[in-house]
Amino acid sequence: MDIALATDGFSAMGSPSRFAVLQILVKAGQDGLPTGVIGERTGIPASTLAHHIKFLAAADLVQQERQGRTILCRANFDHLEALAGYILKECCADQTSIKEAAA
Amino acid sequence: MDIALATDGFSAMGSPSRFAVLQILVKAGQDGLPTGVIGERTGIPASTLAHHIKFLAAADLVQQERQGRTILCRANFDHLEALAGYILKECCADQTSIKEAAA
DNA sequence: TCGATATTTCTAGTTTTATCGAAATAAAAG
DNA sequence: CTTTTATTTCGATAAAACTAGAAATATCGA
Numbered sequence: 001m002d003i004a005l006a007t008d009g010f011s012a013m014g015s016p017s018r019f020a021v022l023q024i025l026v027k028a029g030q031d032g033l034p035t036g037v038i039g040e041r042t043g044i045p046a047s048t049l050a051h052h053i054k055f056l057a058a059a060d061l062v063q064q065e066r067q068g069r070t071i072l073c074r075a076n077f078d079h080l081e082a083l084a085g086y087i088l089k090e091c092c093a094d095q096t097s098i099k100e101a102a103a
Numbered sequence: 104m105d106i107a108l109a110t111d112g113f114s115a116m117g118s119p120s121r122f123a124v125l126q127i128l129v130k131a132g133q134d135g136l137p138t139g140v141i142g143e144r145t146g147i148p149a150s151t152l153a154h155h156i157k158f159l160a161a162a163d164l165v166q167q168e169r170q171g172r173t174i175l176c177r178a179n180f181d182h183l184e185a186l187a188g189y190i191l192k193e194c195c196a197d198q199t200s201i202k203e204a205a206a
Numbered sequence: 207t208c209g210a211t212a213t214t215t216c217t218a219g220t221t222t223t224a225t226c227g228a229a230a231t232a233a234a235a236g
Numbered sequence: 237c238t239t240t241t242a243t244t245t246c247g248a249t250a251a252a253a254c255t256a257g258a259a260a261t262a263t264c265g266a
Contacts, residue, residue: 003119028197047215137242157244213263234239
């Protein structure tokens with residue numbers, strides 16, 4: 001996991017609008033949802049929504065696949081899981097233990 | 104976990120400079136580190152660093168405690184863990200299972 | 207082909223954010 | 237009480253993000 005990739009991901013999650021979109025897609029699971037449905041559920045105008053989904057896709061948090069007239073969006077669960085694990089990955093690696101400090 | 108609290112947290116993590124600060128504190132563990140040491144390790148100018156740490160503290164990712172002339176910064180591990188878990192918390196809750204769809 | 211539907215790109219205005227030098231504040235040392 | 241050290245606040249500027257209407261693109265159906 002590159003640090004730039006990680007911060008792109010967190011940055012993409014850091015907007016309330018985008019996080020709402022992401023949560024809807026996470027709940028939807030592998031089936032995903034078309035952009036239009038996401039727009040209905042969130043109330044975000046189409047052009048704004050397209051902007052946010054583009055942002056999420058650029059961070060590899062969401063994948064888009066055209067299906068006829070609609071575009072199906074799916075959360076990238078592998079990457080989301082990797083990001084979740086990355087936050088505390090090297091937790092306490094540099095910590096001076098009490099034992100070590102006493103020695 | 105409030106959604107605003109979650110997005111504040113991810114937004115705070117979403118800057119490369121701030122994530123670098125956070126990672127250093129996560130590695131440092133419960134001992135924490137003074138602001139000055141973080142500045143030395145990251146190379147971020149003091150005023151810029153103060154701004155970023157304030158941002159991290161506002162999102163409750165970092166706690167600051169004055170100790171004499173220095174200010175000790177510590178990662179808020181409980182909150183970081185909660186955020187990590189929140190990403191996929193309701194994963195697939197709305198998913199239409201294949202079985203369900205067939206019925 | 208023409209019209210309806212779904213979504214994106216363009217464009218622009220407004221709001222946030224990032225950066226960092228200089229000045230201010232806080233605490234310890236001399 | 238003055239100086240040194242550690243950190244923050246102020247102020248100004250530049251860069252980026254958020255928002256959303258209007259126009260463009262893509263697909264399907266009649």
